[in-house]
Amino acid sequence: MNFRFQNLLGAPYRGGNAVVLDDSLLSPVGNRVSVTDLVKSHALTLPFEATSNISRIAVSPDGKFLLTVDDSSRALFINLRRRVVLHHITFKKRVTALRFSPDGSRIAVGLGKLLQIWRSPGFRKEFFPFKLVRTFADCAASITSLDWSPDSDYILVGSKDLAVRLFFLKKTKVRTRPFLFLGHREPVVGAFFSIEKKNSRVCRVYTISRDGAIFTWNLEGSSHSEDKSGGSISDHTEQRNLEGQLDENDKAIEDRKRKRESLDDVDADTFGIPLHKMKWELLKKDFFMQAPARLTTCDYHRELDMVVVGFSNGVFGLYQMPDFVCIHLLSISREKITTAVFNRLGNWLTFGCAKLGQLLVWEWRSESYILKQQGHYFDVNCVAYSPDSQMLATGADDNKVKVWTASSGFCFITFSEHTNAVTAVNFMANNHCLLSASLDGTVRAWDLFRYRNFRIFTTPSPRQFVSLAVDQSGEIICAGTVDSFEIFVWSMKTGRLLDILSGHQGPVHGLMFSPTNAILASSSWDKTVRLWDVFEGKGAVETFQHNHDVLTVVFRPDGKQVACSTLDGQIIFWDSLDGILMYTIEGKRDIAGGRLMTDRRSAANSTSGKYFTTLCYSADGSYILAGGSSKYICMYDVAEQVLLRRFQITHNLSLDGVLDFLNSKRMTDAGPLDLIDDENSDVDVGIDKQRRENLGQGLPGSVTNLGRPIIRTKCLKISPTGRSWAAATTEGVLIYSIDESFIFYPTDLDIDVTPEAVDSALSEALHQRALLISLRLNEGSLIKKCIFFVxxxxxxxxxxxxxxxxxxxxxxxxxxxxxxxxxxxxxxxxxxxxxxxxxxxxxxxxxxxxxxxxxxxxxxxxxxxxxxxVCSSNEYLLQYLCSTGSKIN
Known part of the structure; x- marks a missing residue:
């Protein structure tokens, strides 16, 4: 029962900003954060959950802390190395921008029109870990971007009021107003400080707006500041001083110098005057020329002085500043780029497209991909483990079949030949072939060596397949239909249709071969489970009648028992050899939980969703997992028919069916407030709106549903090793694995069985005694230590x-x-x-x-x-070296 959440596969990137920390990419995935190691090609999902979908993330400069903010403005402050939540805070308004200061001591938060500066919590245990330092209310519209100066004393704030403001964060005796950078005609997307490489002082500011304009602002007196004649302003100033002529700019500079003593508690810059009080000049205006597309995201790398921008038409550009030289201008898709960031060294560019659920990492010097991952855009319908447990296959409503490496969490191949939703996947026993069934009327066989579709199984007339089964020898393929209520049987070698099994009077949603013989079990909505002898051609050899529709059927690993779930919430166990009823589990109350927005009754009184749609036996057949249209997955002991544990697969309030009791304050005369489409027309939205528009696809007479996705479990599979299991849910494929490193048996313990006793036995060279004590303690680290001493x-x-x-x-x-x-x-x-x-x-x-x-x-x-x-590579290398050496001689 000691299964814990391990990873999340197949979930799309839904929007928000991505962060690159050294060689790792952090990106929000629903209400979780995914961490991808770009060097080792390994992906994992952090174990904590936010209350709703995460919209903004920020990482401290030292890489120790992570701050996440969700759609409900609830923030989590996380120890990134330990992967634990340290603090919680709820902001009073929607967070539109978030950034740590370069020294890591403060956090800038954009809350609508307000800019708040918070003290960054550390490892200290405090009653009030977050402390509000300052609040600025100068912006006239929502804040869109933030950028700190290298010394953490200034901050650039871009907003939708077409202006960029330069704030000075240290308190002075007289309230100072921010400096305004004006001139843009559309909302500002980004604003960045640029520094001189010689003295690391701020010399320029870049401001970028949504219409594709980038303005370069120079600090007067900077060595890079130039006038129209091409000479620096400082050189011309010196020349005019020699001539004894002072213009108005020189007089202003002298006035600022005389006022130096009157400024208390202020750090001086080049002229001893704070940046927001100095004169900035607009050096030039440049345009990216991508109309009618809009600029949606941008980032700046100070050391390289380069800007990357992304547009709503899928085009991105990389420019060298301040000369505005285009290095790359390429298209990665036809959809809007929602995030574009540099890594710390500036050699990798990370792009995210929320509508496609895609993340790309691109090395711009070699023009090659470091990472190219894309989750399933729509709900995952099915999942299957390979016989050796190293691979995981998934099929979804986006018509794609993906194969993942279970250990790394990476998708290494995507098959997109299906033209409709994929409903079932199954690995062959040889581990080199994958089968998939779809509503497009085909069953396809995929070669996992050459990554191609080498066989297609079809029917004389178009059918929609919803279930799939393969016998142990791999010679017979069976698929059940939803429209004709038949089971089609093909030969794997020839691809020829061998037989059509008729007899069901409802959709055949469950299909499985016995692990020990050639008996095929099928379940249908006609309230029956039938056993078929496919090889002998005898038709149905046994029929099990039920009082309600049968939703799925599975065999126990030894083939002696069949389990099926019915519409009244029961799990019924049959003896497959004698055809007698063995057990019945009443699971209606166990799976109940979560009230939908459209429900008229409470979760306890509602009858919808109180049944299991998927079942899966454990590797030894001692327990069974069951899931359905609920936030729970139930684990039952088969012999005792008792509930062992309930797994709650999500706490994400952005999904429907998570809350047991709805908030009456969110109810209006027009219905639940969450179902009312009151979005602003000028707000660009990504995958969430697209998912709402497609929730009704595939259903006759369905209309656009403006509600939230409903949490449900569509498929459950346990790995052949029994160490992990996978659940295909609305959020993606959740992987749970067992961890027995701290499990011990009390009967094996006595006063002498301690870790100190293990160390003592090893020091006396009693390796056998040390190993037996470590096995009784059942601590993995001690067992490994004793093994290596032998x-x-x-x-x-x-x-x-x-x-x-x-x-x-x-x-x-x-x-x-x-x-x-x-x-x-x-x-x-x-x-x-x-x-x-x-x-x-x-x-x-x-x-x-x-x-x-x-x-x-x-x-x-x-x-x-x-x-x-490795041996093959060495063999070819030696052959090459030998052939090269013979030519030289």
Whole structure:
């Protein structure tokens, strides 16, 4: 039962800003934050959740803290290295901009028209960790961008009132007004400080507006400030002084110098005067010339003095400043680019497109992709593990099939040949072939070596497939339909239609072959579960009648039991050999939870959604997972028919069906306030609006639904190793894995079984005793430590003394070591001796040890593949070197 959230796959990037921290990319995914290691090609999702979809994120300069703000203006302050939430705060208005100061001590927050400066919390335990330092109310419209000066004393604020303001943050005796940069004709998208490389002082300001204009403002007296004749202003000033002529600008500078003593508590810049009191001049205006497209995002890199901009037509540009030289001008899509940022070194550009759910990392010097990931745009319908548990396949309403690496969380291939929603996926037993069924009337076979569609299974007349099954030999393919209520049978080798199984009087939504024989089980809305002998051609050999529609059916891994769920919320277990009813689980109250916005009744009194649409047995068949149109996934003990645990898959209030009780304050005469479309017409929205417009697609007579996506679980699968399971939900594919590193059995403990006893036994070279004590404590780190203290010659003797009840735990430790440690031969020798000595016990208890055996097989297979690749590469390299050497001689 000790499953914990591990990762989120297939969820699209829904908008908001992305942040690149060293070699990692942080991006909001729903109400979570995804972290992608761009060097190791590994993606993970942080374990915390916000209350709704995250709209803004910011990372402290030292990379220790992460601040996230969601659509409800609730903020989480997170220790990024420990991945734990330290503090919470709720802002009073919607947050439109967010940024840490360069020294990390303060946070600038744009709240509509207000600019607030907060003290940044640290690791200290405080009752009020967030302290409001200053509030500026000078803006006339919502703030759109923020940029700190290198010394953290000034901040540039761009807003929708077409102006950019320069604020001085230190308090003075007399209230000072910000300096205004004016001239733009559309809302400002970005404003940035530029510094001199010699003395690291601010010399320029760039302001960028939505109409594609970039203004360059120079600080008077800067060494880079030039007039129309091409000479610097300081040179001309010196020349005029020699001539004894002072113009108005020179007099103004002298006046500022005389007022220097009157400014208290003010840090001086070049002339001893704060930046917001100095004179700025508009040096030039440049235009990106992408009309009618609008500029949607931009970023600036100070060390390289470069600007990257993204437009609403999918075009991005990279420009060298201040000369405004175009380095790259390319198109990555036809949709709006919602975020574009530099990494710290400036060699990588990160782009996000919310409408496509896509994130790209591009190396602009070599013009190559570092990362190109895209989640499923619409809901994921199905998920399947490969036989070795290394790959995960998903199919969704966006007509795509994606294959993911389970360990890294990366999608390495996308198949897009289907023309309608993908409803079922299934791996072949050989691990090299994937099958998918779709509503477009085809079942396609995909080659995972050459990444191509090598076979298409069709029917004489168009049909819509909603279920799929493959026998253990991989010779027979079966698919159930939603319209003709038939089951079609094909030959995998020839692709020929062999048989059509008729008898159901409703859509066939459940289909599965027995793991031990050629019996096919099918479930239908006609209130029956039928068993078919496909090879003998006898038709239905058994029919199980039910009182309500049957939604899905699954076989136990040993093939001796069939479980099905019905519309009245029950899970019914049948003996597949004798055809008798074994157990019944009443799960209506267990899965109930969450009230929809359109419900007229409370969650407790509503009957909608109180049934299971997907079931999955554990690897040993001792428990079963069940999910449906609810925020819960239930785990039941099969033998005792009791609820072991409920997993709440999300706390995201941006989804419907999460709250048990709706807020009466949000109700109006026109209905729930969340269902009223009161969006401003000039606000650009990304994937959320697009999802609302497409929620009704595929349903006859459906209309546009302005509500929120409804949380539901459409498919559940447990990995063959039994160490993890996947749930295809509205948010994406949630991966839960088991963690037994701190699980121990109280009966194995006594006063002498302690970590100190392990260290003492190791110091006395009692390796056998140390290993047995660590196994009784069941702490993974201690077990690994004891294994590496054993000499190679002593492995057979110590392996023979291991009690059989610890074999499963020891195999799990070896599986983990093979994936993460370099001592490959040593661990494989341990495994070999363990199987030699305890082989008979393993054969007799194969079913109970199956998850651990499959986990070990997965690790050895992956290791073999890596070694094979290295050896092949070395072989070709040696051939090349030998051929080159012979030519030289």
């Amino acid at each position: 000499k190679t010659a002593d492995i057979p003797a110590i392996a023979s003394s291991i009690p059989v009840k610890y074999l499963q735990r020891l195999m799990e430790v070896f599986s983990d070591l093979l994936e993460n440690c370099p001592h490959m031969e040593f661990i494989l020798q341990w495994c070999q001796e363990l199987f030699k000595i305890h082989g008979s016990f393993i054969r007799q208890n194969f079913r109970s040890l199956l998850p651990a055996l499959r986990s070990l097989q997965k690790s050895i297979t992956k290791l073999h593949q890596d070694m094979m690749d």
